[in-house]
Amino acid sequence: MSMPDHLDMDEAEEEHPRGGQRLPPSLRRDQPLVPVDSVAGRALVVVIAILTFLAALSAGAALLAARASEQWRGAVANEMTIQVRPDPRRNIEQDIARAVELARGVPSVAEARPMPRAESDKLLEPWLGAGLDLVELPIPRLIVLRLSSTVANDLVAFSQTLRREVPSATLDDHRLWVRRLSTMASTIILAGVAVVLLVLVAAGLAVAFATRGAMAGSRDSVEVLHFVGATDEFIAREFQTRFVALGLRGGAAGGLAAIIAIALLGFLSSAWSATPEADQLQALFGAFEIGWSGYAVVILVAAVVAAIAGLVSRLTVRHYLRAMG
Amino acid sequence: MVRFENVGLRYGMGPEVLKDINFSIAPRSFQYLTGPSGAGKTTLIRLVLMALKPTRGLVNLFGQDVSRLDAATLTDFRRRMGVVFQDFRLLDHLTVYENVALPLRVTGKEEASYRAEVVELLRWVGLGERMHAVPAVLSGGEKQRAAIARALISRPQLLLADEPTGNVDPGLGRRLLRLFMELQSLGTAVVIATHDIALMELYDAPRLVLADGHLHVDA
Numbered sequence: 001m002s003m004p005d006h007l008d009m010d011e012a013e014e015e016h017p018r019g020g021q022r023l024p025p026s027l028r029r030d031q032p033l034v035p036v037d038s039v040a041g042r043a044l045v046v047v048i049a050i051l052t053f054l055a056a057l058s059a060g061a062a063l064l065a066a067r068a069s070e071q072w073r074g075a076v077a078n079e080m081t082i083q084v085r086p087d088p089r090r091n092i093e094q095d096i097a098r099a100v101e102l103a104r105g106v107p108s109v110a111e112a113r114p115m116p117r118a119e120s121d122k123l124l125e126p127w128l129g130a131g132l133d134l135v136e137l138p139i140p141r142l143i144v145l146r147l148s149s150t151v152a153n154d155l156v157a158f159s160q161t162l163r164r165e166v167p168s169a170t171l172d173d174h175r176l177w178v179r180r181l182s183t184m185a186s187t188i189i190l191a192g193v194a195v196v197l198l199v200l201v202a203a204g205l206a207v208a209f210a211t212r213g214a215m216a217g218s219r220d221s222v223e224v225l226h227f228v229g230a231t232d233e234f235i236a237r238e239f240q241t242r243f244v245a246l247g248l249r250g251g252a253a254g255g256l257a258a259i260i261a262i263a264l265l266g267f268l269s270s271a272w273s274a275t276p277e278a279d280q281l282q283a284l285f286g287a288f289e290i291g292w293s294g295y296a297v298v299i300l301v302a303a304v305v306a307a308i309a310g311l312v313s314r315l316t317v318r319h320y321l322r323a324m325g
Numbered sequence: 326m327v328r329f330e331n332v333g334l335r336y337g338m339g340p341e342v343l344k345d346i347n348f349s350i351a352p353r354s355f356q357y358l359t360g361p362s363g364a365g366k367t368t369l370i371r372l373v374l375m376a377l378k379p380t381r382g383l384v385n386l387f388g389q390d391v392s393r394l395d396a397a398t399l400t401d402f403r404r405r406m407g408v409v410f411q412d413f414r415l416l417d418h419l420t421v422y423e424n425v426a427l428p429l430r431v432t433g434k435e436e437a438s439y440r441a442e443v444v445e446l447l448r449w450v451g452l453g454e455r456m457h458a459v460p461a462v463l464s465g466g467e468k469q470r471a472a473i474a475r476a477l478i479s480r481p482q483l484l485l486a487d488e489p490t491g492n493v494d495p496g497l498g499r500r501l502l503r504l505f506m507e508l509q510s511l512g513t514a515v516v517i518a519t520h521d522i523a524l525m526e527l528y529d530a531p532r533l534v535l536a537d538g539h540l541h542v543d544a
Binding site: 224 | 396404416428475479
C-alpha cells in the first residue's frame, strides 16, 4: 500500500513537512515491549544477588573443603608409622633397630626414620604439660615411614613379618584417619552442593513468581501484542530477554560480593596467621585460598543463576500464554 | 474473507449474548456495524479477531474454519487484520513511533527496514511532530490517529475499527471517515463499528445492525 499524497488531512491541526527531511538514525529506544515494573525488577535483582552470593559462598566452601581434604589425604596416605610398645621383657632400642631394618628392606618404603625419644616426648606435651620427666613412663616409640608411592601392595606382608619378628611393634597405615577425613570432607562438599542446588531452586521460584506478576500486570499489553500478530514465542522471548538481564545483574552483583568476601577472608586469615586460632584454621583448611578455579566456579554459579532466570521466565510465560489462549 | 454462519455466543452458563449471527465481509468492501450501546458490537469484533470462541456456529476466516486453526495460522490471520480499539490500547511505555511500528517489530523485522515507512504514515495521519511522545501526553484525537496508524502499518486486508470516532469532535470524525474510505479504495475491506448515525449518513454503505443479540444486514 503506497501512501497517497492526496489524503486530505489539510483540516488537521498541524501541517507537517513532507519528504526531504532526514530521519533520525533510530527512533526506537530499545524499550522492552512488555514493561516489567521497575520496583519489582529491582527487588528481584536484590533477591537474585543475595541468592547468588549464598550459592557462590557455598560452592567456594565446598571447593575449599575438597582441596583441603585432598591435601590431608595426600600427606597422610604418603606416611605410615610403626609403633613400638615398651615391653619389660624386651629391649626397646633393639626392637626399634630391627623394625627399621625390616622397613628399609621393603621396596615401597622410601625412608624409615626412628623418632628420637625427645621428639616423641614432645608429642605428649600438649596433654601432659612441659617439664615432666617421662623416663619412668612406658611411652611407645614411633618410626615414621615415608612411602615412595601411594599404591604399595607389599605392606600387608611387611605388617605380618613385623608382627612375627618384633611382637611389640604394630604398623599403623592411617587408613582409619583417611577414611574419617574423607567422610568429613565429603559431607562438607555434599552439604555445599546441596545448598547450591537449593539456592538455584529458590532463585528459579523467585523468578517464576516475578514473571507471573509481570505477566498479570502486562495482560493488556500481551493481548495487544497478540492482536498485532506477535507469536507466543516472540512474547516469551521478550520476557526472557528482560529476565535474563535482571538475572545477569543480580548474578553479577552476588558473584562479585562473594569474590570480595572470599578474598577478604583469605586476606584476614593471612593477616592473622601468627595467632593460634589461625594456625588451627590453617591446619584444617590449608591456605584460605580457592584459586582461579574457585573464582571460575563462583562466576559459573552467577552465570547459571542468570540462565535459570531466563529459562524459568520463558517456561512461565509459555505456560501463562497457553492458559490465556 | 469473513463468513459467520449461525454463530452464537454465551458467557459461561448465562444467556446467549449473540444469537444466530449470519453475515460475510467481502474483500475491498466497506460496511458499518451498528446498534445501540451494549448490543455486542465489540464482542462481534472480538469474535472476528479470534479473541473469543463462539459457543456454536461456524466462523470462517480467509477460507478456513477457525475452530481448527493452529497457533501459527492464527498469528498469520491476525497479521492480515488491522484493528482500532475503542479505547485505543496503545502501549503506555512506548512512544507513538514505537506503538505504530509494533506490528512490524513483532514480525522480527529490522528497525531500519521500516523506519521510513512508519515515519511517512505518521506524517500522513498528522502525527509527524508527535512521534516521540508517549500516549499519556496525547490528546484523544491524536491517540485515535496513532491507533489507526498502528492498524494500517502492516497493510491489512481487513480493517476493524471499533467506535473510531467515539472520542473525537465531529470535524475530526469526518476526516477519519475519509481516511477509511481512502483505505477501502486502496484495497482494504473496512468494517466500522459505530452508533453515530450522523457519521453513517455521511457515506452510504451497508449496515450490519445488532439488536437484542440478533444481527440483520441493512443494505
